[in-house]
Structure formats: C-alpha cells, structure tokens
Amino acid sequence: MKSILLIISLGLSLSTYAQIVGSFYGSTDGTESTDIKIGKKTSGSTNFTIRTYDTGGSSYLRFHSLRWGAGYTWSREHSDGVDRNIAYLFGSGSGNYFQLFKDSDQAVTLQLHSKGDSYFNGGNVGIGTSTPTSLLHLKKNAASSIGPVLYLQNNQYDNSDEAGSRIAFFGYTENRKISIDGIMRNSGKPHRLEFNFEEDGAIINAMTMKHNGAVGINTSETGSHKLAVEGSIGAREVKVEASGWSDFVFEPDYELLTLEEVEQHIQEKGHLPEIPNAAEVTQNGINLGEMNAKLLQKIEELTLYMIEMNKRMNQVEAENAELKKEVSILKNE
Incomplete structure (x- = not known):
C-alpha cells in the first residue's frame, strides 16, 4: 500500500514539475500564445503580463505592466548572501531610463535616460575600436570612407540668428x-x-x-x-610679395622734381610728394609693400640729387683749382 502511495505521489510531483517548466500555449494545438500573469491580483488584474507573439516572420517576448510606472531589476545573489543589482529598467510617463551597476559598491556606472541625464562612469569608451585608450576613442576603420569621424550639429538658432x-x-x-x-x-x-x-x-x-x-x-x-x-607681431622674417618696384626712377624719361619744387610742396602740404600724410595713415593705415616701394622711390630720388650735387661740386672744385692757379701766376709776376 505504501509503495502504491509513493508511486502516486511521485507521479503527481513529476506532473506538477512538468507544468512549471513546460510550454504555455493559448490553444491546444500550440498555434497561439497566451499571457503569463505575474504579481499581486488587484481589482481583477495583475501587475505584469508576459506575452510571446510572432509578426513579420520574427518572434517577440513582451513584458507589460498594468501600472503607471514599471521597473524591472536584474540581480544575483552574492557570496555573502546579499542580492546585488546588475541592471535596472524603469518606465513611466515622466521618463524611461536604464541603469547598470558596479558589483562592488552598487554605484550606477551607466544611465540612459529618455528625458533626463545620460552618462557613463565605468572606464574608457571605444567607438569603432574594442581597445579604447582614452575616455572617448573614435576610430574609423573603413578605408573607402572619407566622411567625418565626429559630427556636431545644432539646428536651434538664437535671437541673433x-x-x-x-x-x-x-x-x-x-x-x-x-x-x-x-x-x-x-x-x-x-x-x-x-x-x-x-x-x-x-x-x-x-x-x-x-x-x-x-x-x-x-x-x-x-x-x-x-x-x-589686435596687438603687435614679432617675427624673425617677413616676406612681402610686391607687385611693383621703384626702379623706374632711374629711367631716362623719369621727371625728377627739382629741389625747389620739393621744398614748395613741403611748405604747402607738410609732407613729401606721393607720401601719405599723418591723418591718412591714422585713418587708413599703410600698405607695407606699397610703402616700402614709395620709400625706395624717395631714396632713389635722393641718390639722383646727390649724384647731381656731386657733379656740381666736382665742377666747382675744378673751377676753384683753376682760379687758384691763375691767382698764383698773377702774384709771381
């Protein structure tokens, strides 16, 4: 009798175990899915339902909450007997977020938030590489691609456009x-x-x-x-690509002003001919290449004046020497 009862009890246990770990179908032929309801039953409903369904040739598993907010926690039991959180997913009308936890102190190392702050505080992040060497390591591996590695875009314009x-x-x-x-x-x-x-x-x-x-x-x-x-410039060398130079002063047909004409211009204008005055320089500045050419022009003009003066002095000295010779002859007579 005891053997018969033991056999019956074992059969019932196996039947119960088969129901726990077996499949759940919405129909006897297994063609439709059914909801698995989990949680406290309140007012004819439960907290969660788990549903499987097929659409578009793919199978899906759906977790559904009948409350305004729903949280899902993945955890494990530590060797000290205390549960440790691995991940947490929460959703509500005020925002959805996902978190990953550090095992040692349960600090949040990753948060993805639909309406709030998202952050990562666990180590280096690599995009395009599995061995990041800095907090953010971007690597483009496609040799044929010439697009940007990092793209920043802001479509919002302020009041100043x-x-x-x-x-x-x-x-x-x-x-x-x-x-x-x-x-x-x-x-x-x-x-x-x-x-x-x-x-x-x-x-x-x-x-x-x-x-x-x-x-x-x-x-x-x-x-x-x-x-x-805005400020001074210090350089060891500056090269100006000039479009013209002042050697035209030495051309035979160059009309060199007389010193009397230069003197008159200075008395009337207060500056050299073809050189801007102080007011013009203060207002407009100067073109470095053009000004250097103008200054060279004046130097070359001065050179021509000096050559002319040297010729006149040589002539005067020659005439003076001749006069001295004539005076000496007259004294000796």
Whole structure:
C-alpha cells in the first residue's frame, strides 16, 4: 500500500514539475500564445503580463505592466548572501531610463535616460575600436570612407540668428576653460570658428576663422583683410610679395622734381610728394609693400640729387683749382 502511495505521489510531483517548466500555449494545438500573469491580483488584474507573439516572420517576448510606472531589476545573489543589482529598467510617463551597476559598491556606472541625464562612469569608451585608450576613442576603420569621424550639429538658432556647437576643455574647475566654437549663421550670413579662453566669466577671443578664409587674432573683426591682429607681431622674417618696384626712377624719361619744387610742396602740404600724410595713415593705415616701394622711390630720388650735387661740386672744385692757379701766376709776376 505504501509503495502504491509513493508511486502516486511521485507521479503527481513529476506532473506538477512538468507544468512549471513546460510550454504555455493559448490553444491546444500550440498555434497561439497566451499571457503569463505575474504579481499581486488587484481589482481583477495583475501587475505584469508576459506575452510571446510572432509578426513579420520574427518572434517577440513582451513584458507589460498594468501600472503607471514599471521597473524591472536584474540581480544575483552574492557570496555573502546579499542580492546585488546588475541592471535596472524603469518606465513611466515622466521618463524611461536604464541603469547598470558596479558589483562592488552598487554605484550606477551607466544611465540612459529618455528625458533626463545620460552618462557613463565605468572606464574608457571605444567607438569603432574594442581597445579604447582614452575616455572617448573614435576610430574609423573603413578605408573607402572619407566622411567625418565626429559630427556636431545644432539646428536651434538664437535671437541673433546664430547656432553653434562647442568643444570645451576644462581643468579642475569649470571657472577656467578653453573652447572651440563653431558658429553657424542663418540667412546667408557668414559662418565662423572661434578659439576662446574663459576665466571667471571673462571670455578672451584668441582667434577667429571666417568662412571666407579671413583670420582674426585677438579680434573677431577682420574688415577687408585676410589676417587681422589686435596687438603687435614679432617675427624673425617677413616676406612681402610686391607687385611693383621703384626702379623706374632711374629711367631716362623719369621727371625728377627739382629741389625747389620739393621744398614748395613741403611748405604747402607738410609732407613729401606721393607720401601719405599723418591723418591718412591714422585713418587708413599703410600698405607695407606699397610703402616700402614709395620709400625706395624717395631714396632713389635722393641718390639722383646727390649724384647731381656731386657733379656740381666736382665742377666747382675744378673751377676753384683753376682760379687758384691763375691767382698764383698773377702774384709771381
């Protein structure tokens, strides 16, 4: 009798186990799926349902919550008997987010949020590489692709019709930073790239590059120049590609002003002929190549005056020597 009861009990246990680990179908022939309901039954419903379904030739597993907010936790039991979180997924009307946890202290190392902050605090991140060597390592492996490795885009324009993307470099405090700003202008206005230094709220524009190739150093206003510098320039050598030079002064048909004409111009104008006055230089500046050519022209004119004066002095000295000779003859008679 006891043997019969033991056999019956074992059969019931195996039957129950088969129901637990077996398949669940919505129909007896197994062609339709059914919901597995889990959780506390309240007002005719449960907290969660698990459903499988096929569509478009693919099979899906769906977790569904009947509450306003739903959280799903993946955890494991540690050797000390305490559960440790591995991952957490939460969804509600105010936002959905996913988190990964560090095993040792359960700190959140990864968060992806649909409406809030997303971050990663676990190590280096590699895109295009499995061996990142910095916090963010971008690598493009396609040899035939020539597109950008990093693409920054901002479609929102402010009141001044500008939109920008920024790359900022911080030290130990956000009060001091270096930034590279790409400023896009709408309505056909010029774009620019700025290199800025900021300390305690004060922004210094170190360099600006404009879409037409103009560069401003310590200024964003380049005017009609390709290079504008607010401040002095130090260089070991400067080469100016001049379009013309002043050797025409030595041409036979060059009309050299007389010294009397030069004197009259100075008395009337207060500066040399063909040289801008102080007011013009203050207002318009000078063209370095053109001014050097003008100064050389005046030097060459001075050279011609000196040559002419030297000829006259030689003539005077010759005449003076002749007169001395005649005077000596007269004294000896």
